[in-house]
Each structure stands twice: as structure tokens, then as C-alpha cells.
Amino acid sequence: MLADAGIRILAEDGARGLTHRAVDAAADVPRGTASNYFPTRDDLIAALVDRIETRLTPDASLAPSFDGRAPDRALFIDYLRDVVRRLTADPHVPLALFELRLEASRRPGIAATLGSWRQRAFQDDVSFNTEAALPGGPTELALLHYAVDGLMLDFLTVPLDTGLSVDAAIRELVIRLLR
């Protein structure tokens, strides 16, 4: 699939490696295919953002069930660990997203696509917490977003040895930030 090939290129070669021709080669399709579907580079990147969103969405049949549990911080820790487990099991997705975020600092077209998606996802997170009666409003979720982004960037690149495992870091972050 073209979008998956693009995500792989972003993660393995960085944002500058992402060209229509590289996508054709990585997806093993005739040259011209990617530019046929996605005429501009911004179109291509919009398709990657859509695909990243899909790959970030948990498969309901595989997700651990949180039914019947009290909406407390312990539940949120398990929920967040599940998110991080999915990200680390599929590291091309978070790495591609970090590449696109840096590329967005240079290209307004990408900034617009990525910005509106991330803003919507953030609002969805806030609504999810409110509806599930989980602890944490916009401020707490913003702080947690920043911290988990930094944790993932660290873990997926050159991890510091801080004595904390990822699971322990998540627990400490939720306990301290979400209240």
C-alpha cells in the first residue's frame, strides 16, 4: 500500500527521503503511481497522516477490556500503557510522525494538515476523559501529552539511562500530572 510505504520511508530515511518516486519504489509499483493518486507532496503527506491515524486506532477486538473498572488513575495508567505498547510495537508510525512534525516547522502545508489533525485528536482526548469521568481536564492532558511525546522520542531514539522503565515513567507521570 502506498501510504504504508511512505510511512516506512519517513521512519527509515527521514522526511527528505519522501518523494513520489521513493514511494513507488518502496511499494513496488510502476513509476508514476504515487503521483497519480497524490499529485502534490502535500497530498501525499495528507494521505500519510490519514494512514497514521488509522494505524494509531486500536483494534477493538485486540484491545484489553476496561469495562466495569472504576474511572481512576489506575485505569488511566493501564490505558496509556496500552497506547504506548501499540506505538512501540509499530515504531515506524511514531517515528514518521516525529519526522512530519519537524518537517511541518519548515512547510506550512504540512503544518496545516498535521495541526488540524492533532488539535482534533487532543479535543477527542479531553472529551473521552470527560465522558468516561476519568481524572484530568485540558491542562492535565496537555501536560501528559508533552511528557509522553518526550518519553516516546527518547525511547525510540537514544534512550537516557534514568533508572526508570517506560512503564514506570508512565505510572509516575499519570500519578503526578493527572489530578
Added chain:
Amino acid sequence: MLADAGIRILAEDGARGLTHRAVDAAADVPRGTASNYFPTRDDLIAALVDRIETRLTPDASLAPSFDGRAPDRALFIDYLRDVVRRLTADPHVPLALFELRLEASRRPGIAATLGSWRQRAFQDDVSFNTEAALPGGPTELALLHYAVDGLMLDFLTVPLDTGLSVDAAIRELVIRLLR
């Protein structure tokens, strides 16, 4: 200066744009100069990491004086805001560093250079807090590191609208994480 030209290329074009030839052109020196000083790409990147470290070091004559203040969280908030103010005033440095961290996920040579520097800087931060009797040990400083990294990445790329300013986010992070 060659290293400053390299940092500018990383921030403006991304890691894949960083070649000896691009550094020569950006520094306006004869072709071959960069590869004369730094024969391999890993040598070049080690020089950039050194230069990033220098540019991150506060100019003692310009830094606000914290002398005579109690070593509490309020002092730490001011200290951290000063760090972040310097980073945002010189965004090429943090952007170049994010580029190198992603590049390190692909290149072991960069991972080694960057990893040992970041690990040393982290230990220095822990020692600084201990010696100044500031609150926070390795766990707290690790959590704060992750969170400030994520905050800077957000702020320098496509900022989420969370209702929090950078200064407010730093205050909330220190109050909640450093105890």
C-alpha cells in the same frame, strides 16, 4: 563557522540535507573545506554536537542571577523558564538536536555521540540539583526532561492550542513533577 552552518542546515533542511558540500556552501567556504576538517559524516556530526553544547551553555554575564534565593520550586521554575527562553530565542539549536535524535535512530555512530553527551548532561543536571539542594532526584528530573522535550517539540513545530502558555506549562510541570 562550519559547525554553525551545519546546525542551520539541520534546522532548515533536515538531517538528510546535511552533507559536507552543503556545509561548505552554507558557510561560504571553498568546496572541500568541511571534509578537510571533518573527514567523515560522523566526525561532522560530532563537531555539531560540540557546538550545540556550547550554544546551549548560558552566558554567565547575561543569565539572571539566582544568588541568594532559596533552592525551592519557585527558583527551579525561573531557572527552567530561562533555559526555555534561550532555546526559543535560538530555535535552530533545539530543532537541529531533534533532527539528530531522529537520525540517531537510524545511525549507530550518531547514537553513540549523542547518547554519551545526553547521558552526561543528565547526570550533570542531577548533580546540580543535589549540590544546590534543589528539589528533585533522578526520577523527577527524568520526568521533567521528557515533558520539556515534548513541550519544546510542540512549541517549535505545530503547537497545540491547549489554553496553556509555555510559561504556564513549565510552572505546572515543575509544581507537579518536582517534589
